[in-house]
Amino acid sequence: MISNIKKTIASANISFLIGAGLSHPFLTILGDIESRLTTEEDPSEIQKIKKEYFNKSISKNSELITTSLNDETVLNNYKELYKLINQIVLKRESTLLSKQVNIFTTNIDIFSEIALENTGIEFNDGFHGRFNPKYDVGNFKKSYFKTSLHYENTSEIPVFNILKLHGSVSWKAEKNNILLDRNLRILNETKSDFTKFDELMIVNPTKKKFEDTTLNQTYYDLLRIYANELEKENSVLFVLGFSFADEHIRDLTLRVANTNPTLKIYILSHSQNKTKEYQKLEDTKNKNVEVLFPDDDENFNLEGIIGLFSQLLNDYGKVEDNE
Numbered sequence: 001m002i003s004n005i006k007k008t009i010a011s012a013n014i015s016f017l018i019g020a021g022l023s024h025p026f027l028t029i030l031g032d033i034e035s036r037l038t039t040e041e042d043p044s045e046i047q048k049i050k051k052e053y054f055n056k057s058i059s060k061n062s063e064l065i066t067t068s069l070n071d072e073t074v075l076n077n078y079k080e081l082y083k084l085i086n087q088i089v090l091k092r093e094s095t096l097l098s099k100q101v102n103i104f105t106t107n108i109d110i111f112s113e114i115a116l117e118n119t120g121i122e123f124n125d126g127f128h129g130r131f132n133p134k135y136d137v138g139n140f141k142k143s144y145f146k147t148s149l150h151y152e153n154t155s156e157i158p159v160f161n162i163l164k165l166h167g168s169v170s171w172k173a174e175k176n177n178i179l180l181d182r183n184l185r186i187l188n189e190t191k192s193d194f195t196k197f198d199e200l201m202i203v204n205p206t207k208k209k210f211e212d213t214t215l216n217q218t219y220y221d222l223l224r225i226y227a228n229e230l231e232k233e234n235s236v237l238f239v240l241g242f243s244f245a246d247e248h249i250r251d252l253t254l255r256v257a258n259t260n261p262t263l264k265i266y267i268l269s270h271s272q273n274k275t276k277e278y279q280k281l282e283d284t285k286n287k288n289v290e291v292l293f294p295d296d297d298e299n300f301n302l303e304g305i306i307g308l309f310s311q312l313l314n315d316y317g318k319v320e321d322n323e
């Protein structure tokens with residue numbers, strides 16, 4: 001398996017699709033909240049479910065920007081995973097391929113941004129500007145190069161594009177613009193005044209997600225970028241902590257897998273159980289979707305995924321941190 005993944009990565013454009021499973025247990029997985037929000041008709045009950053969703057899966061994001069985070073386990077694991085991916089991109093032999101890595105995620109948390117910033121890895125979150133950063137999907141797909149001080153040799157360095165398909169707790173609306181809510185002001189205000197919840201720039205977890213997504217041009221553009229990246233020749237998508245319960249993303253992924261025979265998709269299943277959604281994705285005419293299962297009595301949680309990518313890096317040989 002490791003050998004096959006290495007061969008795929010050697011000549012592929014690399015993308016990841018990350019779901020809520022990667023941020024667990026720091027943030028609670030949605031569970032049946034989506035179905036409850038979809039079927040409930042009583043406004044007061046809907047409000048209660050939204051509060052439950054906020055308290056379990058959103059509010060703790062504010063701890064990630066403090067210096068006194070009680071449990072850094074998940075954050076440290078994110079950092080370790082991104083360092084491994086960064087080293088693998090540096091290590092692969094092709095000099096023709098771009099060193100960009102796309103991180104598509106339905107997570108509205110800020111783990112990826114904090115982890116990449118803390119490790120010093122270059123990343124692009126779609127914002128441009130120093131004092132009043134504005135979001136624009138046109139800011140993605142920028143390459144970064146480093147020039148040596150003495151000999152002026154120029155080399156491309158890896159950059160991670162963070163594309164948040166369902167918005168983020170760090171986004172805020174101002175007229176027709178998305179600005180960076182650096183201090184998570186709206187999130188913190190929501191803790192004491194829940195009427196602020198609707199100001200969060202996130203796609204709520206209901207069966208109308210797709211409807212909500214297409215109504216907003218930014219979300220629509222991000223889905224288009226996701227599809228475009230998978231349609232590229234020789235592309236690979238690693239699916240981590242994502243169940244494909246999101247119907248619009250599952251259908252979009254399945255459609256591209258059926259039309260692009262050069263696309264390879266690796267789904268890392270959390271456990272030995274193969275879900276119905278994974279079975280649907282495996283049944284492509286190109287047979288280019290592969291579900292990977294953990295060893296017995298193990299899980300492909302964040303720590304298990306780190307173990308897999310550590311094995312992959314070991315197959316390349318180690319790269320020093322300062323490279």
